[in-house]
Amino acid sequence: MATTFTPLASLGGGALIGLSAVLLMAFLGRILGATGILAGALGFGDRADWPMRIALVAGMVLGPVIYLALTGAFPVVEVPASRAMLVIGGLLVGVGVTFGGGCTSGHGVCGLARLSRRSLVATLTFMAATFVTVFVIRHVLGV
């Protein structure tokens, strides 16, 4: 399905994502990686700070509600994938980010901003894999 090109909203939203990463480092001294925050909130890893991670996730979930209050509508969520694809994709993402040690926020934003070589390799790898996967699904398999 086609979507509208939104350079300004995307740039502004991206800046807010960056701001949240900077604030988390400034106040609590942590990398803002959704993978690590979710894993910690589920009780994996360092148990000592799981309340902080639960609070972060709870705050994230408020995001669309604040957006609703500001604009009068929820953000648009269009899902081209079938539910079976959501389940398979979700499982692969969960396994992949665990072994890869991060995702778009942790490696793609925070890691690249720190000029981490691991994050650069991780980001280039997952972007390339996503590019190939979307090409195969849409233009080879025709889903």
Added chain:
Amino acid sequence: MRLIIALAIGAVFGLGISVSGMGNPAKVLNFFDIAGTWDPSLAFVMGGALTVTFIGYRLVLGRPRPVCADSFQLPTKTQVDRRLVAGSAVFGVGWGIAGFCPGGSLPMLGTGLTDVFIFVAALCAGLAAARLLDGVAKQSGGRDALSGGSVRKT
């Protein structure tokens, strides 16, 4: 106090995901579909996020310590290994199939849409499964990705 700060920071992140379109799988997948319905917006999300974080980290990390914590906790691993590359590749395939990444999907739970809950449930199952797989790998001589000095206290 730390919890209220974390809640507020999470809300800024969730609002950013909402405004940017990163929580919309159709938009994310279209970024990768140059041969089809291409939408370059995702490049602007990354550009905005990286610019602010790059500058902000340089200001923040020059300070002696965080406002509400004893130290900055940064990853110390610098080695590029097979785990990193293979894991990232698997993540990319999953992202391409579902269109949601962890950071894009978590805030969208707030919209109450069933599809988001299905993805996040599968994501949580994947996180748990990886830890089981990793237990098996460790017994056969592998190393744990998420422990072993991945954090530096400065």
